Amino acid sequence: MKNTTLKKVTSGIGKFFAVLLTTVALVLIFLLGVCFILIHGPSNAAKNQFVCALQETSAMGWVANIYLSKEEISEIVESNLMMEVADGTVSDTELVNIDPNDKVSEDIPEIQVLDITGDTYKGKMIIVKDPSRVFVGTIPEFFEGTGQVVKEICDRYDAVAGINGGEFVDMGSYSYSAMPVGAVISQGELLMGSLNTTYNITGFTEDNILVVGKMTAQEAIDMGIRDCVHTEHTTGPFLLIDGEPLTVPDTTTYGGGKNPRTAIGQTADGSVLLLVVDGRQAESIGATFKDMTYIMMEYGAVNASCMDGGTSTQMVYEGEVINKPYSPTGPRRCPTSFIVQ
Numbered sequence: 001m002k003n004t005t006l007k008k009v010t011s012g013i014g015k016f017f018a019v020l021l022t023t024v025a026l027v028l029i030f031l032l033g034v035c036f037i038l039i040h041g042p043s044n045a046a047k048n049q050f051v052c053a054l055q056e057t058s059a060m061g062w063v064a065n066i067y068l069s070k071e072e073i074s075e076i077v078e079s080n081l082m083m084e085v086a087d088g089t090v091s092d093t094e095l096v097n098i099d100p101n102d103k104v105s106e107d108i109p110e111i112q113v114l115d116i117t118g119d120t121y122k123g124k125m126i127i128v129k130d131p132s133r134v135f136v137g138t139i140p141e142f143f144e145g146t147g148q149v150v151k152e153i154c155d156r157y158d159a160v161a162g163i164n165g166g167e168f169v170d171m172g173s174y175s176y177s178a179m180p181v182g183a184v185i186s187q188g189e190l191l192m193g194s195l196n197t198t199y200n201i202t203g204f205t206e207d208n209i210l211v212v213g214k215m216t217a218q219e220a221i222d223m224g225i226r227d228c229v230h231t232e233h234t235t236g237p238f239l240l241i242d243g244e245p246l247t248v249p250d251t252t253t254y255g256g257g258k259n260p261r262t263a264i265g266q267t268a269d270g271s272v273l274l275l276v277v278d279g280r281q282a283e284s285i286g287a288t289f290k291d292m293t294y295i296m297m298e299y300g301a302v303n304a305s306c307m308d309g310g311t312s313t314q315m316v317y318e319g320e321v322i323n324k325p326y327s328p329t330g331p332r333r334c335p336t337s338f339i340v341q
Helices: 002-040 044-055 063-067 070-079 150-157 217-222 289-298
Strands: 111-117 122-128 134-138 161-164 168-171 174-180 184-186 189-192 198-205 210-216 225-230 238-241 261-267 272-277 301-306 315-317 336-340
Touching (some): 122 161, 134 184, 134 225, 150 161, 150 315, 161 261, 161 272, 184 217, 198 217, 217 225, 225 336, 238 261, 238 289, 272 289, 272 336
Antiparallel strands (some): 161 315, 198 225, 261 301
């Protein structure tokens, strides 16, 4: 009797795993078929967007290698990059005029939280009237280990709001999310970076004007940058400089794939725009860098840059994550954040 029962249980378990493996195999075959159609189908735009979206992820970039050579992938990615500015290009601080007598009113509150929607994305924008309230928050120390989610960084400074900041060391399946890439200045102190190395700087001067441009850490200090981070051109490009959008070389392409994105900008009156767009979800596929540029232009940005995106994209307001980060394990940990006190 015991042997019969054991055989039935063993048989049942075997059938369960057989069905499970068959289902997984069928789903995998279906997904690979969809990928094949997107890459080798009639739509060149769909191919470009799909390949760029894959290449911007840490875990799924290898999928494109099944169908295309490294040379083909590189050509697609390069043709979809935003324009890269020359060394020494720095935004004009005189285009932003902050009126100290411009008081907050019922019509223009100190902080606004807005819903952002587009054809393929949903997101959030926080508009901060007083730019002096925005600065770079960091984890307690940088090291080759795990950083913190934006909410934890906000809690550390007792901040009202925040978005994820600059780039960090990413090694695919494992990342040193407590180790920034490039220069980091927080509240007037250079915490990371070489004085004589050129970085893609996004940050605020002591006069609370957002500056974007390619400069050394020493040049940033000399021009009075009080808070800044760095993002590589391919990860978090400049979007607007002096009111002019930085487009992709070929106008038929889109500026990256559709993915979760984070950006920061400033209007001519000094208001700071903090923007996140959700992605890789049914209700929000994501945005391209061009999409982010258009959103910033719509809200009057003079200068704007993207920050690290993907699973890093997160926005906190009054102690809560108000966007929908794409990550099965929760928002990604990072070393820096633009926060609002």
